[in-house]
Each structure stands twice: as structure tokens, then as C-alpha cells.
Amino acid sequence: MATLDTPRPAAVALLAGLSLGRWKLIGLAAVLAAACALPFVVSSYQLLLATQVLVYAIALLGLNILTGYNGQFSLGHGAFYAIGAYTTAILLDKTGIPYWVTIPLAGALCLVAGFLFGLPALRLEGHYLALATFALAIATPQLLKYKHFDYLTGGVQGIVITAPDAPSGLPLRSDQWFYFFCLAWTLPLFVVGWNLLRGRTGRALLAIRDHPMAAATMGIDTALYKSLTFGVSAMYTGIAGALGALLAQFVSPDSFDFFLSVRFLVGIVVGGLASMTGAFFGAIFIEFVPNIAEEISKAVPQAIYGAMLIIFIYFMPTGVAGLLRLLGARLRRLASPAAGRSHLPPAR
Numbered sequence: 001m002a003t004l005d006t007p008r009p010a011a012v013a014l015l016a017g018l019s020l021g022r023w024k025l026i027g028l029a030a031v032l033a034a035a036c037a038l039p040f041v042v043s044s045y046q047l048l049l050a051t052q053v054l055v056y057a058i059a060l061l062g063l064n065i066l067t068g069y070n071g072q073f074s075l076g077h078g079a080f081y082a083i084g085a086y087t088t089a090i091l092l093d094k095t096g097i098p099y100w101v102t103i104p105l106a107g108a109l110c111l112v113a114g115f116l117f118g119l120p121a122l123r124l125e126g127h128y129l130a131l132a133t134f135a136l137a138i139a140t141p142q143l144l145k146y147k148h149f150d151y152l153t154g155g156v157q158g159i160v161i162t163a164p165d166a167p168s169g170l171p172l173r174s175d176q177w178f179y180f181f182c183l184a185w186t187l188p189l190f191v192v193g194w195n196l197l198r199g200r201t202g203r204a205l206l207a208i209r210d211h212p213m214a215a216a217t218m219g220i221d222t223a224l225y226k227s228l229t230f231g232v233s234a235m236y237t238g239i240a241g242a243l244g245a246l247l248a249q250f251v252s253p254d255s256f257d258f259f260l261s262v263r264f265l266v267g268i269v270v271g272g273l274a275s276m277t278g279a280f281f282g283a284i285f286i287e288f289v290p291n292i293a294e295e296i297s298k299a300v301p302q303a304i305y306g307a308m309l310i311i312f313i314y315f316m317p318t319g320v321a322g323l324l325r326l327l328g329a330r331l332r333r334l335a336s337p338a339a340g341r342s343h344l345p346p347a348r
């Protein structure tokens with residue numbers, strides 16, 4: 001017979017949940033502390049790569065909202081990245097407004113462009129939608145080179161951007177300041193995405209992805225949700241493009257070819273579909289693995305990159321985030337029996 005000291009199963013589960021939540025908060029605080037300390041312990045080149053990871057993580061989160069959570073397959077998000085980048089470059093070149101004002105403007109423009117593109121895309125599903133977005137990715141660099149747009153886009157020569165300096169009074173180099181500037185955009189965008197996807201909207205997106213007919217029967221406006229998801233996804237990618245333009249200090253049509261969209265797709269698959277943390281893992285992969293492949297063999301870097309990609313997909317079919325979730329679940333199952341035995345009353 002259980003004694004008064006024996007905890008009930010519900011109480012044990014509650015304590016375990018509180019403990020898990022506490023460890024998650026501790027881990028998140030440690031990651032944020034490391035991110036804030038990073039600019040002061042690495043070289044300028046390494047800081048440049050870390051800043052690019054933040055930029056790519058925003059873009060991958062945008063694509064993951066569309067593809068991972070809503071099930072709309074896109075091969076054209078490089079086009080929205082280009083729109084965001086050119087919006088910032090053109091505004092800085094033609095108007096001289098502060099660089100930080102161009103970021104929300106680029107996001108707003110891409111939100112509208114993505115929503116409008118999503119309206120006709122409602123009639124397309126699967127590979128037909130992929131072909132439509134593929135056409136968008138192919139056409140965008142050509143439109144940027146169009147001679148009648150040269151006065152805005154700079155044509156094939158592109159536009160040179162001046163690197164933003166740190167505000168007066170802050171003892172930071174330009175690259176350190178811009179890292180913190182990108183971090184200041186990354187954190188709220190991920191918080192907004194987390195709240196969006198963990199609430200009623202997120203459940204509606206998953207319902208549309210998994211059972212579109214059932215979702216429509218339940219009263220979910222699938223057309224509106226799909227169009228808005230396309231717009232929000234494009235907004236995230238456009239903001240990333242604007243930050244990427246400031247980081248590179250240069251934009252040109254050849255910087256936004258079709259392979260940029262492919263890299264984004266690779267990033268969400270390697271990082272993990274329908275995973276917010278997977279955006280960071282995917283960004284690390286698409287930023288560092290090509291460099292590692294080139295260091296291994298300068299003769300055939302693409303072959304090395306392809307082999308590493310196949311290995312990742314074979315051993316982690318659900319992405320890095322999926323593998324970590326699986327390992328965490330197994331560790332909790334191993335720890336649960338031990339925790340349960342520790343609360344059993346002594347034998348008599």
C-alpha cells in the first residue's frame with residue numbers, strides 16, 4: 001500500500017515538467033549570453049560569418065513557416081530575399097534615409113508582394129506551386145538587369161552600400177554593432193513566430209497542411225490563411241534580405257540566382273521542417289558546410305558538399321532539430337524509471 005510520502009503520478013509529472021521548463025530557460029539564457037559575448041571573443045571574419053548565420057536563420061524561419069508548417073512548397077524565396085535587399089539598397093542610394101528605417105519598409109513591401117503572389121498560387125498545389133515559385137526565382141535576377149530599371153537597380157553593376165557605423169558613444173566596431181543590430185531583429189522575429197505558431201493560427205496552419213478538406217469543413221478560411229502565410233513568410237525573408245544587403249555592402253542581380261532559393265530549401269530540410277530551432281541549424285549548415293567542403297578539396301567542392309548533404313539526410317531524416325528532440329525524449333524515458341524508483345517507499 002502506498003504511504004503518504006509516495007507522490008501521486010500527476011504530481012510527479014508536474015514536477016518533471018517544471019524541471020524540464022527550468023532547464024530550457026537556463027539553456028536559453030546560456031545561449032543568449034554566449035551570443036552577446038561572441039563579438040568580443042572572435043575575429044572580424046568569424047563575426048561576419050556569425051552575422052550571416054543570423055540573417056539566414058530569419059530567412060529560413062520564413063520559409064519554414066510556409067513549407068514546414070503550412071505545407072506550401074516554394075522554390076522562389078530567393079526572389080523575396082532579393083526584393084528586400086534591393087529595397088534597402090535603393091532607399092539608401094536614392095533617398096538617404098537612415099539604414100534602420102529601410103528594414104521594416106523592406107519587410108512591408110515583401111509582405112504585400114508575398115500576399116499578392118499567394119492569391120493566384122491558391123489554385124496550385126504540390127509540384128505546380130513549386131514550378132510557379134521556380135519561375136519567380138528565375139525571373140527576378142533578369143528583371144533586376146532590365147535596362148529600363150537601371151536608374152533604380154544599377155543594372156548588372158549593382159549598388160554599393162556604405163556599412164553602418166555604431167551610434168556615437170558606443171565603444172563598438174562597425175562589424176560588432178551590426179552583429180548586435182541583426183541579433184536585435186532576430187530575437188523579436190523568433191518570439192513573434194513562436195507566439196504565432198504555438199497559438200490558434202499555428203493550429204490552423206497545421207490543420208490546413210495535414211487535412212485541408214477537414215480544416216475547411218471546420219470553418220477555417222484556407223484561402224485567407226494560405227495567402228497570409230505566404231505574405232508573412234515573404235516578409236521574414238525580405239527582412240533577412242535587407243539585413244544581408246547591409247552586411248554585404250553590395251547588391252547585384254547575380255547575387256540572387258536560383259541556387260539561393262535551393263540553399264534555403266536545403267537549410268530547412270537539414271535543420272528540420274516545422275521546427276523553429278531548426279532554422280539556426282540549417283543556417284549554420286548552409287553557411288559553413290560549403291566552406292568546409294572547399295577546404296577539403298578545392299578541385300571538387302560541390303561533390304564533397306553533395307556527399308555531406310546526403311549523409312545528413314540519411315542519418316537525420318527529420319533534421320538536426322528532429323534528432324535532438326528524439327535524443328531528448330529517450331533521455332527523459334531513461335530518467336523517468338530512476339526518478340520513479342527514488343520516490344518508492346522502502347521495502348518492509
